Amino acid sequence: MEHIVIIGNGIAGVTAARHIRKNSDKKITIISAETDYFFSRTALMYVYMGHMKFEHTQPYENWFWKKNRIDLVKAYVNEVNHESKTLLLSDGNTISYDKLIIATGSKPNKFGWPGQDLKGVQGLYSKQDLDQLEANAPNNKICKRAVIVGGGLIGIELAEMLRSRKIPVTFLVRESSFWNGVLPKGESEMINEHILEHHIDLRLETNLVEILSDENGRAKAITTDKGDTIECDVVGLTAGVTPNIDFLKDSGIALGRGVKVNRFLETNIPDIYAIGDCAEQHEAIGNRRPIEAVWYTGRMMGEALAQTICGKKREYNPGHWFNSAKFLDVEYQTYGWVFSEKGLKENEQHFHWRHSKEFICITIAFDKNSRKFLGINTFGIRMRHEIFDRWLTEERPVDYVLEYLKDANFDPEFYSNYEAEIISKFNTEFGTTISPKKKSWKRIFAKA
Amino acid sequence: MKTIKNIGLVIFLIGLGIFTVLPLIGNFKLDQTTFDQIVADKGFKSELFIQSMQTEVVGREFSGMTSLSPKIVDALEKANAQHRINKEYKKVIYTSPHDMASLIGKTSGIGFIANNKGLMWFLTFGLGIIGALLFILPNIILQGKKGIKNDGIYHENATNKGWVAWLVFIFLVSFYLVLYFRPEFATNWTYLVDPISESLSGNPAGHWFVYGFMYCVVMTVMAIRMYIKYRHNVYQMVRTTSVLFFQIVFAFLIPEIMTRLQMPYYDFKNAFPLDYDFFFQWNLKSLLNSGGIGLFILVWGVVLTLVIVPVMVYFFGKRWYCSWVCGCGGLAETLGDPYRQHSSKSLFSWKIERWLIHGVLLFAVVMTGMTLYSFFEETSTVLGIKTQSIQNTYSLAIGSVFAGVIGTGFYPIFGNRVWCRFGCPLAAYLGFVQRFKSRFRITTNGGQCISCGNCSTYCEQGIDVRAYAQKGENIIRSSCVGCGICSAVCPRGVLKLENGPEEGRINPTEVLLGNDVDLMDLVNKK
Ligand SMILES: Cc1cc2nc3c(=O)[nH]c(=O)nc-3n(C[C@H](O)[C@H](O)[C@H](O)COP(=O)(O)OP(=O)(O)OC[C@H]3O[C@@H](n4cnc5c(N)ncnc54)[C@H](O)[C@@H]3O)c2cc1C
Ligand code: SF4
Numbered sequence: 001m002e003h004i005v006i007i008g009n010g011i012a013g014v015t016a017a018r019h020i021r022k023n024s025d026k027k028i029t030i031i032s033a034e035t036d037y038f039f040s041r042t043a044l045m046y047v048y049m050g051h052m053k054f055e056h057t058q059p060y061e062n063w064f065w066k067k068n069r070i071d072l073v074k075a076y077v078n079e080v081n082h083e084s085k086t087l088l089l090s091d092g093n094t095i096s097y098d099k100l101i102i103a104t105g106s107k108p109n110k111f112g113w114p115g116q117d118l119k120g121v122q123g124l125y126s127k128q129d130l131d132q133l134e135a136n137a138p139n140n141k142i143c144k145r146a147v148i149v150g151g152g153l154i155g156i157e158l159a160e161m162l163r164s165r166k167i168p169v170t171f172l173v174r175e176s177s178f179w180n181g182v183l184p185k186g187e188s189e190m191i192n193e194h195i196l197e198h199h200i201d202l203r204l205e206t207n208l209v210e211i212l213s214d215e216n217g218r219a220k221a222i223t224t225d226k227g228d229t230i231e232c233d234v235v236g237l238t239a240g241v242t243p244n245i246d247f248l249k250d251s252g253i254a255l256g257r258g259v260k261v262n263r264f265l266e267t268n269i270p271d272i273y274a275i276g277d278c279a280e281q282h283e284a285i286g287n288r289r290p291i292e293a294v295w296y297t298g299r300m301m302g303e304a305l306a307q308t309i310c311g312k313k314r315e316y317n318p319g320h321w322f323n324s325a326k327f328l329d330v331e332y333q334t335y336g337w338v339f340s341e342k343g344l345k346e347n348e349q350h351f352h353w354r355h356s357k358e359f360i361c362i363t364i365a366f367d368k369n370s371r372k373f374l375g376i377n378t379f380g381i382r383m384r385h386e387i388f389d390r391w392l393t394e395e396r397p398v399d400y401v402l403e404y405l406k407d408a409n410f411d412p413e414f415y416s417n418y419e420a421e422i423i424s425k426f427n428t429e430f431g432t433t434i435s436p437k438k439k440s441w442k443r444i445f446a447k448a
Numbered sequence: 449m450k451t452i453k454n455i456g457l458v459i460f461l462i463g464l465g466i467f468t469v470l471p472l473i474g475n476f477k478l479d480q481t482t483f484d485q486i487v488a489d490k491g492f493k494s495e496l497f498i499q500s501m502q503t504e505v506v507g508r509e510f511s512g513m514t515s516l517s518p519k520i521v522d523a524l525e526k527a528n529a530q531h532r533i534n535k536e537y538k539k540v541i542y543t544s545p546h547d548m549a550s551l552i553g554k555t556s557g558i559g560f561i562a563n564n565k566g567l568m569w570f571l572t573f574g575l576g577i578i579g580a581l582l583f584i585l586p587n588i589i590l591q592g593k594k595g596i597k598n599d600g601i602y603h604e605n606a607t608n609k610g611w612v613a614w615l616v617f618i619f620l621v622s623f624y625l626v627l628y629f630r631p632e633f634a635t636n637w638t639y640l641v642d643p644i645s646e647s648l649s650g651n652p653a654g655h656w657f658v659y660g661f662m663y664c665v666v667m668t669v670m671a672i673r674m675y676i677k678y679r680h681n682v683y684q685m686v687r688t689t690s691v692l693f694f695q696i697v698f699a700f701l702i703p704e705i706m707t708r709l710q711m712p713y714y715d716f717k718n719a720f721p722l723d724y725d726f727f728f729q730w731n732l733k734s735l736l737n738s739g740g741i742g743l744f745i746l747v748w749g750v751v752l753t754l755v756i757v758p759v760m761v762y763f764f765g766k767r768w769y770c771s772w773v774c775g776c777g778g779l780a781e782t783l784g785d786p787y788r789q790h791s792s793k794s795l796f797s798w799k800i801e802r803w804l805i806h807g808v809l810l811f812a813v814v815m816t817g818m819t820l821y822s823f824f825e826e827t828s829t830v831l832g833i834k835t836q837s838i839q840n841t842y843s844l845a846i847g848s849v850f851a852g853v854i855g856t857g858f859y860p861i862f863g864n865r866v867w868c869r870f871g872c873p874l875a876a877y878l879g880f881v882q883r884f885k886s887r888f889r890i891t892t893n894g895g896q897c898i899s900c901g902n903c904s905t906y907c908e909q910g911i912d913v914r915a916y917a918q919k920g921e922n923i924i925r926s927s928c929v930g931c932g933i934c935s936a937v938c939p940r941g942v943l944k945l946e947n948g949p950e951e952g953r954i955n956p957t958e959v960l961l962g963n964d965v966d967l968m969d970l971v972n973k974k
Pocket of ligand 1: 008275292
C-alpha cells in the first residue's frame, strides 16, 4: 500500500489527509510537533479570552483519526532525505514514505530587533505561544502593559485578547493608518477609530527600535523610533509570518521564501509536494500573492492535492478571492479585489459608503471604463459568498451589483438594511438612476 | 460599577437566602373550625384519619413544616392502610399524603410570615429582583461596545462548572423536588404571592402559582440580561421579547383570568404532546363539562397539534415554537443562557439523543392512544395494562423528573436544553417536520468558515454546527430550535437562519469552498 506522509497537522495537511482517505485506501501518516490533534489556529484567541476551551478548537473528536485510519505521530522532522525517501525525526526514529506532503505552515517574523529573544517577548502562532501568553499575561497585575509590534490581523487579535483581561495595550503600527497596505483609506480610518474606542494606545507610523531587559533577562520596556520608551511586561511580535521551512535547507528541495511549487503543488523533487502557508507558487496566480498565508487557501490546496495524489491530477485553481476577519467588534468580509490606494490597479475606481453613526461601511471596486465590478469590502454587513462569486464570474457591471445588492445581504433576520442608502449615495456620486430590486429567492438560488 | 454589581449580588443573595429558609420556618396551628370545614368540603369519611388529626394536630402549634408534615402524612397513611386491611374502600382517602399536608398547611399558617405577606414578598422576590437588576444593569457599561460578549465564560466559576454552578444545580434540583414531591414545604412561599393570586383568579395561591409567578419573574429579569448581552443582534432581542410575551400572557395571565371567569385553566400555546395530559380523562371531562369554551379548547388543542404546529414548522422551522413561544424554551433561553455551552457535542450524545427523544414521543403517543381507547370504550385497561398506571408512570418519570428536575435542575452542568434536546415529545414531532418538510435552514456562507468552533460551543442543542459549516453545507437538523446564537457568535458571518425555497435547502457539499472545480466533474457526480 502506498504510504502518504504529511508533515504538519494544520488545516492544509489535515484537509489533504481527509480527502485522500475519502478517495482511496492509502496508508496515511501525519507528523506534527505542535499538538496531538488538529486544532483551529484561527480560534486560539478565543481560548485566551475564555470563549472556549482548547478542546473546542478541535474540529474532530479524538476517535476520528483512528476510525479513518489516519496515523498520527507527534514528533519534529529534522531532515528529509529524498533519495532514500525517509524522514529523520528529532527522537532519532526514521519514517519512510512513498509520497511526502510538506504542510508545515508559518512562523512569526522576527526582524533582528535587539532584545527580541528576551523573556516576555513572544509571537502568536502556535499552541505553545498561547500557553506562553497565559503565563506571561494572566491578568493586569502581572502584565501591567503589553506592547504589540505590527499592525496586521494577528496584531489586532492579540490586542483584543489582552484587552479582554483589561491589560493596557500599546499598539505600534508601521503604516500611517491601520492595515492601509490592504484596506482603502476610508475603511482603514474607520478601524483606527474603532481601535481607539477600545482604549488601545494606537501609535501609527511608529517602529520598534529595541526591547530593554531587566536584570533577570525579562523585557521591561521598549523604545520606538519616535524616541519614546514604553514600560511593559509583554511584547507581542506580530509583524507578519514566514514559511516554517528551515529544516529543509539542505534537503535539495527548491526553496524561495517558501517551498517552491507549481500549479500542481509539486516541488522540484518527484513525490514531494507542498501546500498551505509554506508553499510558494513559482508565479503568482492572478492578483494573489505567491505565498498565501490564509486558512482558506490551505484548505483548497489540501483538497486539490488530494485529488492529484489519488490519481485525478488536479491543478490548484483558486476561484475568486475571498477572505474575512474581525477587527474587535467589526466583522470584515471581502469578495474579489479591492486594493488600497497603495496598490490601486489601472482603471480601478472605488465607491465608498459609511454609516453615519455605526462602524458599518462598504467599498466597491469597479473598472471606470468598462464599469465591470471588481470586488467589494464590507464592514459590519455580511454578504453572500455564492452571490458575489457568481457576479464575479459573470463579470457583472457595478450598476447590476448595486441594483441586486439586496440579494447578496447575509445579515441575520431583522437587521436594518442599508441598500437604499448605499444606492442613493452611488446615484448622486456617479449620476446613475439605479433603484434597488427586492430580494428574490429565485435569483439567489439560481445555479449559475 | 463593579461595586454596584457586588451590592446587587449581596442583596440578591439575601433575598434568595430568605426564600430558601422559608420552607423550614414559620408556625402552623390548625384550628378546629378550619379542620371541620376541610373535612366537610372534601367529604372525608375516614374516622381514623379525623381522629388522629384531632389528637395529634388540631389545636397544637407547630414550628416549621418539618414537624407538622410527618404528623399529617403519618395519620393519613396509617388510616388508609387500616381501611384497606378492613376492606373499607369507601373510607380510603385518595389525596396523596403530601398534598394533604400542603392543603392543611396552607390553612394553618400563623405568625409573622402569614400575617406580613407584602413585606415577606419584598424580602424575597423584591430583594431578589432588585439585587439581580443591580447585578445585571451595570453590564450596559461594563461590557463596553456591542458585540460578542463571551469573554471569560470559561474562566468564571459559575459558567465553567465550578462550585457556584454545583450550588446552583443543588438549589434548582431541590426546588423542583419540593415542587413536585413535597409541596407542603412550599406553603410559606404561597403566602408571599397570595395577594397577587387573589387579584388575578380570586383564589389563594397554590404552589403551582408560586412556580408560575416565579417563572415569569425569573424570565423577565434574565431577559433584561439577554437584551444587554445580545445588543448587537436584533434577532435575539425580538425573539426574547416574544418568549417573554407568551410566557407572561399566555402561560400565566390568561389561565388565571380564565379561572376567575369560571372557565377551565388552559394555556393556549401549550401543544400536545408537550401538554401530555390534554387527553387524560379528567381533562376531557372537565372540558366537555365547561360548555362552549371547553369545546373550543378541545378543538383548538387538536387543531394546534395537527395543523397549526406542522404548518408553521413548514414555513418557519421549529423555532417559531421552541424559541419564540414555548415556556420551557423561554426559561432555557433566559435563565439558561449562561449555561448553553455545556451541551455535549459528541457523536455519542447525538446517538443517545435520538433514542431518548423518539422513545419519549413513542411513549406519549402510546399512552395517549391507551387513554383515548379507555375513554371511548369506558374501560380502565388496555390489553390487560392499566391505563392509569401508564399515565402515572409518564407523569412521574417524564412530566416531573425529566422535564422539571433534570430538565431545569441540570442547566449548570449539562446545558440549558436538556429536556428540549433529549426529552420533549413535541420537539421530536416538530423535528420530523423540520428535517423532512420545511423551508427553514441555517445557510452556510460558502467557504467563509474558519472552523473556529464558536458556533458549536454555543449551540445549546449540542449540534456540531462547525462540522457542516466548514464543509460549506447548510445545517438542517431536526433538533435545531433556531435560537440563532450560532449566527450571533460566528466571527466570520458564516451562518444565517432563513426560510427559503425547499429546493436547494440541502446543498451539495464542498462545491464553493473556493477551489474552482471542473464542472464536468460535478455533473458526473450527480
Ligand atoms: C492567531 C491567528 C489567527 C489567524 N486567523 C486567520 C483568519 O481569521 N483567517 C484566515 O484565513 N487565516 C487566519 N490565520 C492564518 C491561518 O491560521 C493559517 O494560514 C493556517 O493555519 C495555515 O495552515 P497550514 O496547515 O498551512 O499550517 P499550520 O497550521 O501552521 O500547521 C503546520 C504544522 O506543522 C508543524 N510543523 C512545522 N514544521 C514541522 C516539522 N519540521 N516537523 C513536524 N511538524 C512541523 C507545526 O508545528 C504546525 O503544527 C490565522 C493565524 C493565526 C496564527
Ligand atoms: S461557522 Fe463561524 S463560528 Fe462556526 S466554526 Fe465556522 S467560523 Fe467559527
